[in-house]
Amino acid sequence: MSELFRQAGVQDAERLREVTFEAYSLIRELELKWPAANAGLDQIRDNITQNECYVLEADGVIVATITLSRNDEVKAITDLPFIKWFAVHPSEQGKGYGDKLLTWVENAIIRDQEGAHAVTLGTAEKHPWLLPMYQRRGYESIRSFDSGNGDGTMHLLRKVVNPELFANASEEQATAN
Template sequence: MSFRLITKSDIPAYQTLLHNAYQMTTNLGIHFAAATVNTEQITHHIESNAVYLFEKEGQLVSTLSIRFPWGNNPGPYGLPHLGWFATDSKYKGQGYGNQLWDWVEQQILINQLKLPAVTLGTAQNHPWLAQMYTKKGFSKIGHANLTSDHTTVYFEKIFNQKSYTEWKNRSHRQ
């Protein structure tokens, strides 16, 4: 088992994983971009975001992206924003997605990037994602109507309260 950044050679397997993993959400009538993303969009995505993969025996199992405030698709709150979290349906319920999530959070977001906080968004009408993110320590901070089929609910997780407070004070003065 290993965790790593995506490479361009991973694009076909990554696209298949995203399409398959997001099919259930599409069946609920919620349309996330990852469900139908094409190769060109994926290439653009991996060129300006950090996309982490979890592999088992050479097979792509799970993925999680970090969108940066300076990237081509920043989150709405001036913090890095998590997205395109997906686990191959063959591996659902085995904890691999949580292993990747925990590794990215601890090793990348906290230890490497030293982030004060991170955000993410999901569909308000999704039957379990909001509850899952709340269990992971995220708190609701806002919402937006970005598409016709759902309201996006935004969540934030604070990693370092002192750094977060300092960042908030600086960002409100500007």
């Protein structure tokens, strides 16, 4: 079995729409207002061209996707990189593909390429297993809020991917305050 990590292109939009739509069925059932849950091809293409969308292929088929946001969604809260639109096709779940893709993005892209000390993502408390899953992966809630849109309590989570840089950044921030 061959596995390939790569950045997605617009030619991948149809498969990414399928992976995302199928993977986000529980999000729709929970009535969470997450854009990826009902994204059409135009939104998928926009996500690919306006952000950095990465995929994991297994034997030439895209099985998982994740996006490093280049928009200002959370810039008012943190200047750390923000990941979103994380999905594994349901037929491929439980095979470790999500773990592999997220780990690759955290290390190869966020830590090594971007040079960031940590990464952020958001999730809803209402979802039955996402928050505990991210916590097991070393993410910690740095802010919780209710936007009043029916999603309930949302958490902005952070994971330190470079402890030495994080310590230096924390020292600099403490000195500045």
